Amino acid sequence: MEEVDKILIHALKQVGTEVPEEINSVKQFSSELIVEAVVRCIRVIDPGLSSTLATSLPPGMSARFRVGMSLAQACQDIGYKGELGYQTFLYSSEPEIRSLLMFLVEKLPRESAETSDQPTGKSVVLERTIAAAIKAHLAVPWLPPKCRLPLNCETQRQGVMHSFHVQPLSLTNCTKGSSKRHTKGSPPTHGQPVQGVTYFPLKACLSVCVCVQQELPPVAKTIPTNHQSEGDVQLGQQEELAYLQQQFQQLCSEVDHLAVLDELKQRELRNSEKEEKIQVKKKTIDLLPDADNNLLKLQALVEASAKRVVNLASQWEKHRAPLVDEYRRLKDICSSKDSSKKLSEIKSLHEKIRVSTEEAKKKEDAYKQLVTELENLPQDASRSAYTQRILEIVSNIKKQKEEITKILSDTKELQKEINNLTGKLDRTFAVTDELVFKDAKKDETVRKSYKYLAALHENCNQLIQTIEDTGTILREIRDLEEQIETENGNKTVANLERILEDYKAIRQENASLAAKVREG
């Protein structure tokens, strides 16, 4: 009960009721406090209903009566399904007040549920950061310009503002020419084509041309732009023309020179080839005198080399065949269905990995956002404490349920035993009765023992009866005690006294009103 009361008092404090600190339970609520709490709750739940209600009880008794009736009416309009009347507010009883307050507190609109449904989109995040930044700037107090510290200069003073302009960035150009220069260093091997060597000189002269061209515009710029006189201009132009022609001649001669070099190199190559041929022919001429022998030898050589070729070919075949088989086998495996299935499985796994990393990222973002939201939420009375208590209560109830079922089963067992025993008792008594009665007609002692038996049976029955009666009476005592407790909670006596006093007060008011009416 205390936890319920604490939750109720906390909720009422949030609505705006001024609950004094020492009040810990609903039992201690006075009528004024009850009225104030109910009116504030009604104001929050339904502002239209509460327009006629004030938070404090008026002093006059009839006014109080009217206020009580209107409050009861308002509560019933909201939907309370219990008995309500002016007596619940003026002459309150604890259980009624508790149920009414619980109903009203449940009806209070839940503001917290709305804020948690806000979307976590990027624009919302941006707006929230903007709002936080504005809040931070607003919190800094404004100082007049003479008093400003450098700390405030960001937000309160403007530095020089720049406009946005572009700045080009350049690099020293040393591009692919560098790689070609490296090849120049390596000596041209025998078989290397000549183009490599010729390309460089051509490129060199081209780059020279380019450099020259780059030099030309500056030369052109040095032409006097101010029109001193026609003659001077013409002179200058002619000079430039002569200079350009000179350059051109130079370049042409260089190109020719290079072409000549080219020719030279090609001729040298051809010479070397021809030299080789000459060597071969010389050798054959040397071999000519001893023609037959040499011919035989040459033929043998040719045969031997042919055999060697055949040998090598067969060896190569030997090596080649298993490798080709291996290759075919691997190709089959590659293209077989198993591997293709595995391939597709691997692809799907990759896909799943990608998707799950994306989801994990999203969830992390959402988590970060929710953590910041949680920090920003107002710190209410701790929900975790309430949930803990609720869980404890639930476990307690479970335990109690178990105990109750155990007790019930015990009771059933006992009842069965009792029934068994009574049955056994009756049967035994019937049997002994018959037995003894048969003998009782003849023997005196048997008759006495029969009388004793009957008396014993009678007394035991009485005992059992008394025990049962005691049990019932004990139960009745317990019920009555409970009723006494609940009735005591109703404080009926105090309420009756107050009702009597209020009744007297109303009668007095009526009398005074009647007197006023008679007078005037």
Added chain:
Amino acid sequence: MELSESVQRGLQSLADQSVFDHGSFQVLVDVSFRSLLSSHGDPTVLDQPEFKQIDQILLKQSHTAAVTFILEAVKQNADQSTISSSLEELTFSADRTEIFYSAYQKHKKDLECLLASIGRGLPHITDASWRLEYHMKNGQVDKINDSFYLISLNTENEGSSEDINFTCTVEQLQDLVGKLKDAAKTMEKASQM
């Protein structure tokens, strides 16, 4: 932080150990920050001896990508976890991330001031003085009993201050004050979103 394709590629080549070794990485990071913060742009900022071995186009791309990334991070006021996670996605190793982040921390304040100073601003009002005038009569009408306010607002813009002078009637002044209060309320509302 979402970066475009070219920026991502540039940063990936920056992270590549085979293209940029440790020394040239450090120099490129310093150069990127310096090229943002120097007061006049230096066209030859990439003319460092450590960069001679690297293909110039790749160097330019990495430099552009690094500068874009830095500006983006300062704009969004990114914290360490965001920057580290973005860099690690682009295959940066842990120590390179560390180097980058320490340089970023050092220059962050200056970059923020730099970014904040781009733009235009209106003058701020720092002071106001007023004078109440009462017209009693003028040449045409013998009796005008009318009051005017002469307001002088002292404003400051980029260090230089100037005065805005105007006259208004009481109703116009009330209107002005009402508008100022509205503006203040809008700011309050904006900060409570």
